[in-house]
Amino acid sequence: RKKNIFKLSQGEYVAVEKLESTYKKSKLLDQVWVYGNSFKSSLVAVAVPGAGLQAWAASNGVAGDMDAIVQSPAAKKAVLDELQALAKGDKLKGFEVVKALHLDAKPWTIDDDLLTPTFKLKRP
Numbered sequence: 001r002k003k004n005i006f007k008l009s010q011g012e013y014v015a016v017e018k019l020e021s022t023y024k025k026s027k028l029l030d031q032v033w034v035y036g037n038s039f040k041s042s043l044v045a046v047a048v049p050g051a052g053l054q055a056w057a058a059s060n061g062v063a064g065d066m067d068a069i070v071q072s073p074a075a076k077k078a079v080l081d082e083l084q085a086l087a088k089g090d091k092l093k094g095f096e097v098v099k100a101l102h103l104d105a106k107p108w109t110i111d112d113d114l115l116t117p118t119f120k121l122k123r124p
Helices: 016-023 051-059 066-071 075-091
Strands: 005-007 014-015 029-035 043-049 098-101
Touching: 005 075, 014 016, 014 051, 016 051, 029 098, 043 051, 043 075, 051 066, 051 075, 066 075, 075 098
Parallel strands: 043 098
Antiparallel strands: 005 014, 029 043
């Protein structure tokens, strides 16, 4: 789909579905959406954590419910480190590796207008 390819500020084209399939391998996350635009040189991931991140938080001293966990800098760093390790494992190019992350505690749904009726991620 045309919306799934975009250009970064340095002129590189990014096929975002390929990247999302790599990042979905994370055991810490349930949903991942990658964003980039022609005004920035790096990618941002927006992700919904899963049970894996709750288990990580419990074993690493991050207390609270999922809303508290997603606000934790340690949790964000752990997820970002895992995403970057997955990117390295799949031999992604430097501009295809996410450099920033936002964690969203609420799973995405069709009712939120974040998924299509066929459960694909919506893009702006």
